[in-house]
Amino acid sequence: xxxxxxxxxxxxxxxxxxxxxxxxxxxxxxxxxxxxxxxxxxxxxxxxxxxxxxxxxxxxxxxxxxxxxxxxxxxxxxxxxxxxxxxxxxxxxxxxxxxxxxxxxxxxxxxxxxxxxxxxxxxxxxxxxxxxxx
Numbered sequence: 459x460x461x462x463x464x465x466x467x468x469x470x471x472x473x474x475x476x477x478x479x480x481x482x483x484x485x486x487x488x489x490x491x492x493x494x495x496x497x498x499x500x501x502x503x504x505x506x507x508x509x510x511x512x513x514x515x516x517x518x519x520x521x522x523x524x525x526x527x528x529x530x531x532x533x534x535x536x537x538x539x540x541x542x543x544x545x546x547x548x549x550x551x552x553x554x555x556x557x558x559x560x561x562x563x564x565x566x567x568x569x570x571x572x573x574x575x576x577x578x579x580x581x582x583x584x585x586x587x588x589x590x591x592x
Contacts, residue, residue, distance in 0.1 A: 473503040493556040497549055504549075508542055511535060537581060544574040 461469070476499040483489040484496050515535050547570040554560045555567045 469506075470503070473499045493553040497553055500549060501546075504542060504546060508539075511538055511542070515539070537577070541574055541577065544570045544577075548574070 477497070480489070480491070480496045480499065484491055484493070515532070518532065548568070551560075551562070551567040551570065555562060555564065
């Protein structure tokens with residue numbers, strides 16, 4: 459399941475465009491859709507990314523794979539998995555809040571997003587300052 463860079467970019471733009479069109483229609487009150495329906499393009503895109511990530515991680519389980527090669531790669535993939543799950547948690551909490559399924563404070567809705575941004579900041583700092591360059 460290999461995708462070229464052009465295909466990945468096109469897929470990203472397509473799902474972003476669909477999401478933005480649906481969001482504008484909802485905000486202009488042209489479409490009385492549920493907020494969970496508005497976020498379907500985001501969730502489809504995230505599902506595709508999660509499946510691709512899990513397939514790559516499962517590739518380490520095949521016979522003949524040397525676990526000493528790519529331990530850093532596995533750490534990155536685990537971080538990507540955690541990041542995707544935090545994004546999913548944020549989107550679900552936001553939709554529940556917008557749809558008024560919960561009376562949760564907005565600050566609590568943003569906790570997964572803040573955790574994701576903090577983790578990205580830590581990873582960026584680690585890559586800038588602690589990665590040895592030859």
